[in-house]
Amino acid sequence: MNIKAISLWEPWATAMAMNIKKVETRSWPTNYRGMLLICAAKKKMSNEAMEVHWIAESYGFKIEPHYGMAVAIVDLIRCDVITLFEPCSLEHALGDYRAGRFAWTTNLLKRLKNPFPVKGKQGFFNVDIPENLT
Numbered sequence: 001m002n003i004k005a006i007s008l009w010e011p012w013a014t015a016m017a018m019n020i021k022k023v024e025t026r027s028w029p030t031n032y033r034g035m036l037l038i039c040a041a042k043k044k045m046s047n048e049a050m051e052v053h054w055i056a057e058s059y060g061f062k063i064e065p066h067y068g069m070a071v072a073i074v075d076l077i078r079c080d081v082i083t084l085f086e087p088c089s090l091e092h093a094l095g096d097y098r099a100g101r102f103a104w105t106t107n108l109l110k111r112l113k114n115p116f117p118v119k120g121k122q123g124f125f126n127v128d129i130p131e132n133l134t
Contacts, residue, residue, distance in 0.1 A: 003073070005037035005127040007120030010065035011053040013040035015094055017072035017111045020061050024104040025095035029079050030124075035109065036076045037127050039118045042068040055093045069115035070127065074106040 008016065008024065015021040016038050044067065045053060056063050082101045097103070118127055 001129050001131075002126050003035055003037045003129055004032065004124050005039050005070070005118065005120075006124055007039045007041045007118075007122070009041045009043055009049055010045055010067060011049060011056060011063040012094060013038050013071050014063045014066055015052075015056060015061070016074065016106070016108070017066075018061060018063065019108045019111070020056060020059075020063075020090065021094040022106055022108070023091060023095055024106065025082070025097060026102050026104060029081070029102045030076070030104065031079070032124065033076055033078070036074050036106070037070050037118075037129065038072040038074055039070045039120050039127070040066045040068065040115075041120050052093060056090065059090050061090075066115045068117055068120070070118045070129070071112055071115050072108060073110045073112070075109050076104055076106050078105045079103070080105070 080103050082097050082103050
C-alpha cells in the first residue's frame with residue numbers, strides 16, 4: 001500500500017506517535033486530508049529539540065527517538081491559518097504558533113509497534129508501507 005508521508009524532526013515525530021502532539025505547525029498550508037505517515041528525520045536533536053524533549057519529560061512523557069523511521073499513521077483532518085493562539089500547555093510547547101503559520105490538526109490512527117526505516121524528504125512524499133501494517 002502506498003501512503004503520503006511527511007518527515008518531522010525528533011522529538012516531534014515520536015510525540016505525535018504517542019498522541020501527545022496532535023497539531024503540526026508549518027509555514028505552508030495544505031489542502032490534503034486523509035492518512036499521513038509520520039516519519040522521524042535522521043537528523044539528531046538540536047538544542048531547541050532537546051528543550052522540547054525535557055519539557056515533555058516534565059509532563060511525564062518519556063520520548064524515545066526513532067531517527068530515520070516511520071513511527072505512526074495519522075488522519076490529517078484540517079489545516080487552519082494561525083491568527084491568535086492561546087497557549088495550552090504541552091501542545092503549545094510542541095509547535096510554532098506564530099501568526100501567519102498553519103496548524104495541521106490530526107487524529108492518531110495507529111502508532112507503529114514496529115517502526116520501519118524511511119528515507120525522508122522535504123514536503124510530502126510517498127512511501128510503500130509493509131503489508132503487515134495494512
